[in-house]
Amino acid sequence: MDGDAVKAKRYINRELSWIAFNQRVLSLALQSKSPLLEQAKFSAIFSNNLDEFFMVRVASLIAQLESNSSRLSIDGRSAAEQLQAIHQQLGPLLNQQHHHLQHRLLPQLEQRGIGILDYPQLSRRQKDWLTSYFQAQIQPVLTATRLNTPGKPFPFISSLSLNLAVEIQGSDLGGNELIRLKLPTKNIPRWITLPVALHGERAGALHLCVPLEQVIRHNLRALLPGRRISSISLFRVTRDADLALQEEEAEDLMEAMQSSLRRRKAGGDVVRLELSGDTPRRVQQQLIAGMGVDSNWVQRVDGFLGLEDLMALQGVHAPDLKDRPFHGSTPAPLRDCQSPEEGRHARESIFTAIRRGDVLLHHPFDRFTSTVEEFIHQAACDPDVQAIKITLYRVSKDSPIIASLIAAAERGKQVLALVELKARFDEDNNIRWARQLERSGVHVVYGVIGLKTHTKIALVIRREREKGALRTYSHVGTGNYNSKTAALYTDLGLLSADADLGQDLISLFNYLTGFSKQSAYRKLLVAPTTLRERMLELIEREIEHARAGRRCGIKAKMNALVDQRLIDKLYEASTAGVPVELIVRGACSCTSGVAGLSEQIRIRSVVGRFLEHSRVFWFENDNAPQVWLGSADWMPRNLDRRVEAVVPIEQPDLVERLRELLTLYIEDSSAGWLLQADGRYSPPGQEKPGSSAQEQLMQSKR
Missing domain, CATH: 1.20.58.310 (Polyphosphate kinase N-terminal domain)
Structure with a gap:
């Protein structure tokens, strides 16, 4: 072979x-x-x-x-x-x-009363209303551009835009004229809602709408009077969106990123062309030739x-x-320390609760608003808090955390925000937030040259009134400080007043701001310095336990597993007899159940209502388990080209909670797809029936 x-x-x-x-x-x-x-x-x-x-x-x-x-x-x-x-x-x-x-x-x-209607289905009154809507709202913002002007380059077509290609007979320049109309979907809804008064025979319907492209298509003669239209086709292109950013040569990272974004908007190569199924072949060929797209990536679609x-x-x-x-609930340790509402007062501060013991958070089952957002909010308001430091990777457009950071800076606290400008497809949003934070007095930095800062960490430094000493309060998580995604993704986080963890975060923030070259930490495992090698060592230790006949096992949950060195180490563990249970949501290059290679490895992918996003790594260690959570997947980019941090969970009750959580996902036969030895996934329901892990977690928090 x-x-x-x-x-x-x-x-x-x-x-x-x-x-x-x-x-x-x-x-x-x-x-x-x-x-x-x-x-x-x-x-x-x-x-x-x-x-x-x-x-x-x-x-x-x-x-x-x-x-x-x-x-x-x-x-x-x-x-x-x-x-x-x-x-x-x-x-x-x-x-x-x-x-x-x-x-x-x-x-x-x-x-059930929700209709996306085809234009020919409409009544005369509905068509008249849409004609008026077209004339008042759509026609003024439409621009017709010729695509096949002899001797001139093919016009630029922006990525993911919807466009009509209108073929007109008898051009003055000879041959048929091909006109492009870009649908103004940033200004006008894709699905134009009909007023309830016009529902007509569908009276009682909840919502009736008409596709924007059909409204334009059936009113084109008003835009192109006197022209003989021979065909109208819908098309859409997808372009290469990779950003080539030469950080080492850039004096101003934000300026370099903005320049790269302008290049993206100016357009990478076309990698896909989608066409409506009624597109004439001659129009298809003109679009292919004009944009230089490979014919293998032309998709004709009978539908939207x-x-x-x-x-x-x-x-x-x-x-x-x-x-x-589903709105989740506030975890028990934090229920008495919520901010005052309607004249009520919190019984204690969130810092008092965290001092009593570490708090494990599991979103969205634990509310993000009453946990992480509350942590940052109280830090901003507490007069004893001296400083707040945080990494921001993807931030929601209307962010309470940003508002708290700004409020803290305005109150004279030292606030540091590391804003990752290179978060793919969120670059524009992050640039806007960075500028707003800077204008408000927040110290904004952009991370380490050559690395993307993907870690999710926050640090609060507070002067304790009892002793007058400074104390650290930490949050390390698997998900972004983003209110919107926190309600849609499952993520884990740890709130802790552990002094060693706080010192680690101080050191890590110093590394991120360029003031140290820290490579060793008390508790954290950090990429790209210590994380990969320590994970390999932990797997090796389980192999040694197996060979010595001691209790061993690996359980891990992540988004993707494609790192060859770690996969090879898992194969070594499997052949040594270590049971390996993996929950891998997305891309997974590791096999499962292959004789002589991965017989002891079982891999399940859980796909459900919420996007699984948490990362947990469990090593049995002869009945003295060590468990970690953090932002890193087992991928070369996370281990070698990003700043990541994973934190050990040491409090016994929290270790037990994570054992139960991993078991819940491992045994999920309702939403879990099991990877077979042939590389295919068997769908849920092939094993014993039961409710999904997510459903059970929601039920426990309702």
């Missing part, structure tokens, strides 16, 4: 494993037991995920192919082989998505393009068609 064949058996391709993950997301849209608007939501998430996959992963492979790179994937495939496999696997999934939407979801939604816009239906008030709302 040659080397490539060995690799193919030993590892699972990262890109194909990610597609399998997105297929699991799509399965939630296809489930008839899911509420209808939840089906629409997961279909939108599937499409949004796929957009990012093309902009980053497919674009990277195309770049490798065009540069004649000899680089092979972990399973020994060339870029061309991976692109071919991606193409083969995506086609059936897209067909499934569109068939479900057109033949099941939209008809069922219409039966840009299905991520289905997310807008979440704004329809239809509680019977959505999941029951």
Whole structure:
């Protein structure tokens, strides 16, 4: 067996494993037991995920192919082989998505009073109203651009924009004229809502709307009077969105990032072209030639393009068609220390509660607002707090944490915010926040050159009145300081007054601000300095326990597992007899149950209502377990090219809680997909029935 064949058996391709993950997301849209608007939501998430996959992963492979790179994937495939496999696997999934939407979801939604109507279905009154709407709201912002002017370059088409290609007969310049109209979806809703008074025979419907592209299409003669239109087609392009940032050569990182963002907006290469199914072949060929897109990445769709816009239906008030709302609860140790409301006063400060013992947080089951946000809010208001330091990676647009940091700075506290400008697709948002924080007196830094700061840490330094000494209060988490995602993602965090942990965070912030070259820490494991090697050592220790006949075992939960060195070490553990239980949400290059390689490894992917985002690493250690949580996945980028931190959980009751939590996910046969030895995942329900881990956690917090 040659080397490539060995690799193919030993590892699972990262890109194909990610597609399998997105297929699991799509399965939630296809489930008839899911509420209808939840089906629409997961279909939108599937499409949004796929957009990012093309902009980053497919674009990277195309770049490798065009540069004649000899680089092979972990399973020994060339870029061309991976692109071919991606193409083969995506086609059936897209067909499934569109068939479900057109033949099941939209008809069922219409039966329940929510209709996305085709223009020809409309009554005369409805069409007249839309014509008036077009003339008043849409036509003034539309601009027609010719795509095929002889002797001139093909105009730029922005990534992910929806466009109409309008073919007009008899151009003055000879031949047919091809006009492009960009749909103004940033200013006008994709789905234009009909007034209730115009529901007509559908009186009593909850929500009726018409696609923007159809409103424009059927009113084009007002925009192009006297022109003979021979065809109208909808199209959408996806461009390479990678940012090449030369930090070492940049005197001003923010200026360099803004320049890179301008280059992204100016457009990378087109990596995908989506067309409505009625697009004439001659128009398709003009678009392909004009944008230089590979014909393998042209997708003709009989249905809507840009299905991520289905997310807008979440704004329809239809509680019977959505999941029951869930708001979580405040964990018991913090219930008496909430900020005053309506004249009530907290019995104690959050710092008093944390001094009594570490507090383990599990969002969204534990409310983010009454835990992490409350921690930062009280730090901003407490006159004894001297300083607040925090890392910001992805921040919500209307952020209470940002407001608290600004309030703290205005009260004269020392506030440091490390804002990661290189957080992909959040760069613009982070630049705006960085400027606002700086204007408010917050000391803003941008991290270590050459590394992305992905760690989620916050530090509060407070002068204790009893002794007059300074004391540290720490938060280390797996998720962003983001109110919106905290309600949608599952994440873990630790609030602690442990002095050694506080000193570690002081040292780590000094490293991040460039004032130290710290490489050793008391408790934290930090990438890229100590995390990888310590994880390898911990796995090796379990191997030694197994060989000596002592109790051993590894349990880990993460978003992705694609690091070859760690996978090889897990294989070594498996062959030594160490039981390995992994919960890996997304891409996973590690095999499971392969004879002589991974027989002791079992891998489950849990996909449910909330996006699984927490990372936990458990080592049995001969009945003296060590467990860690933090921001890092087992990927080369996290271990080698990012600043990450994971924290040990040492308080016995919290260790036991994490044991129970990991067991809950490992045994989840309702939302957990089990990886088989052939590299495929068996869907939930193949084992004993039961409620999902997320459902049980919600039930415990209602």
